[in-house]
Amino acid sequence: MKYNFDEVIDRTGNRSAKYDERNKKFGTYDVIPLWVADMDFRTAQPIIDACEQKAREGIWGYTSRPESYFQAVQNWEVRRNGWKQDTELMSWSLGVVPAMNAIVRLFSEPEDKVLIQTPVYPEFYEIVEHSGRQVAENQLVESEGRWQIDFDDFARKAKECRIFLLCSPHNPIGRVWTKEELTKMAEICIENDVLIVSDEIHSDLIFNGCRHIPTASLSEQIAKHVITCISATKTFNLAGLQASTTIFPDYEMKERFDRFWSSMDIHRNNAFSSVAMEAAYNSGEEWLEQLLEYLQGNFDYVCDFCEKWIPQIRVNRPDATYLMWLDCRELHMSDEELRDFFIHKAGLGLNEGRAFCRTLSGYMRLNAACPRSTLEKAMHQLKDAVDGLPL
Numbered sequence: 484m485k486y487n488f489d490e491v492i493d494r495t496g497n498r499s500a501k502y503d504e505r506n507k508k509f510g511t512y513d514v515i516p517l518w519v520a521d522m523d524f525r526t527a528q529p530i531i532d533a534c535e536q537k538a539r540e541g542i543w544g545y546t547s548r549p550e551s552y553f554q555a556v557q558n559w560e561v562r563r564n565g566w567k568q569d570t571e572l573m574s575w576s577l578g579v580v581p582a583m584n585a586i587v588r589l590f591s592e593p594e595d596k597v598l599i600q601t602p603v604y605p606e607f608y609e610i611v612e613h614s615g616r617q618v619a620e621n622q623l624v625e626s627e628g629r630w631q632i633d634f635d636d637f638a639r640k641a642k643e644c645r646i647f648l649l650c651s652p653h654n655p656i657g658r659v660w661t662k663e664e665l666t667k668m669a670e671i672c673i674e675n676d677v678l679i680v681s682d683e684i685h686s687d688l689i690f691n692g693c694r695h696i697p698t699a700s701l702s703e704q705i706a707k708h709v710i711t712c713i714s715a716t717k718t719f720n721l722a723g724l725q726a727s728t729t730i731f732p733d734y735e736m737k738e739r740f741d742r743f744w745s746s747m748d749i750h751r752n753n754a755f756s757s758v759a760m761e762a763a764y765n766s767g768e769e770w771l772e773q774l775l776e777y778l779q780g781n782f783d784y785v786c787d788f789c790e791k792w793i794p795q796i797r798v799n800r801p802d803a804t805y806l807m808w809l810d811c812r813e814l815h816m817s818d819e820e821l822r823d824f825f826i827h828k829a830g831l832g833l834n835e836g837r838a839f840c841r842t843l844s845g846y847m848r849l850n851a852a853c854p855r856s857t858l859e860k861a862m863h864q865l866k867d868a869v870d871g872l873p874l
């Protein structure tokens with residue numbers, strides 16, 4: 484089946500946080516929302532069909548977590564990444580962020596340090612801070628337009644840390660970490676007895692011939708130190724169904740995690756989530772391949788447009804995710820001025836770079852998962868706003 488990603492879908496009444504919470508986030512509804520990581524595309528038809536069938540059943544009582552779901556996850560990882568995991572080591576959770584929150588609380592002590600690589604998805608800071616642990620930042624460095632790991636700093640910080648929250652692939656800089664980079668990070672962590680929590684939620688959204696390598700697939704020895712968090716929610720635009728899978732290195736760790744959720748009486752998911760995720764993993768590939776092609780076109784469009792018309796804004800072409808990291812430092816604005824400029828002059832709702840790294844100024848994050856016409860409108864608004872700046 485051929486999907487039409489050009490279709491502009493009116494999300495009024497869709498209870499979409501991306502649209503409905505614009506006023507709360509930007510102080511106005513009058514912005515094109517290019518912020519929170521959800522897509523303005525309808526998901527794959529087999530997922531819609533499966534949910535429609537579930538809706539027609541008309542009984543949505545307490546829902547089991549069938550083995551067929553874990554089997555679907557296992558098959559997906561084998562097909563996409565050549566990584567076979569024991570379904571007995573998989574747990575279900577309400578999302579990657581809730582899972583990582585639980586992991587930090589269970590596998591470290593209050594005041595322990597947790598390593599993160601900034602700029603990074605802001606919840607990484609929050610997961611650490613809300614659980615009373617301390618953030619240790621290994622800031623990524625940009626060299627010749629490519630973001631890299633400062634390994635000396637990583638090794639120094641790892642010595643003091645209990646857990647490393649790895650974002651692989653990385654949001655917001657769109658890096659797919661290489662085997663060498665992953666291995667080096669993992670070896671440093673093992674030397675220092677640091678548990679690696681590998682958030683691989685963006686691992687299906689890969690471009691430019693790159694290949695995602697699950698951290699736990701690097702070697703048997705490394706796998707013993709890695710908890711992996713994955714979900715079909717980012718890939719297939721199902722975040723509102725709130726579900727994810729966590730894969731543990733051993734049964735004891737998995738049981739500790741499961742007991743944590745049971746102690747809060749959270750041992751089920753909503754009735755639609757397993758149905759949708761299973762359909763996604765079993766029958767979503769055709770849609771995904773077309774999505775990736777469309778997103779690649781969106782990245783090309785934004786990169787080419789900025790290069791030609793707004794050279795003051797340097798765009799990072801992502802190898803993964805549908806998020807683009809914009810270097811706006813040449814606009815010479817403070818972070819507050821940049822925020823106001825995007826909202827009030829360009830009419831665009833983007834994420835402020837400052838949320839991803841508290842010591843980095845002058846960046847914004849753009850969500851490119853929308854119809855091309857929306858991006859074209861957004862880019863023209865941005866160009867007009869930049870053209871209107873005093874020389």
Ligand SMILES: Cc1ncc(COP(=O)(O)O)c(C=O)c1O
Nearest residue numbers: 520578579580581604654684727
């Ligand atoms: C790196 C990363 N991890 C986790 C999440 C959210 O995961 P969940 O909705 O499953 O909690 C996001 C959402 O944007 C993300 O970018």
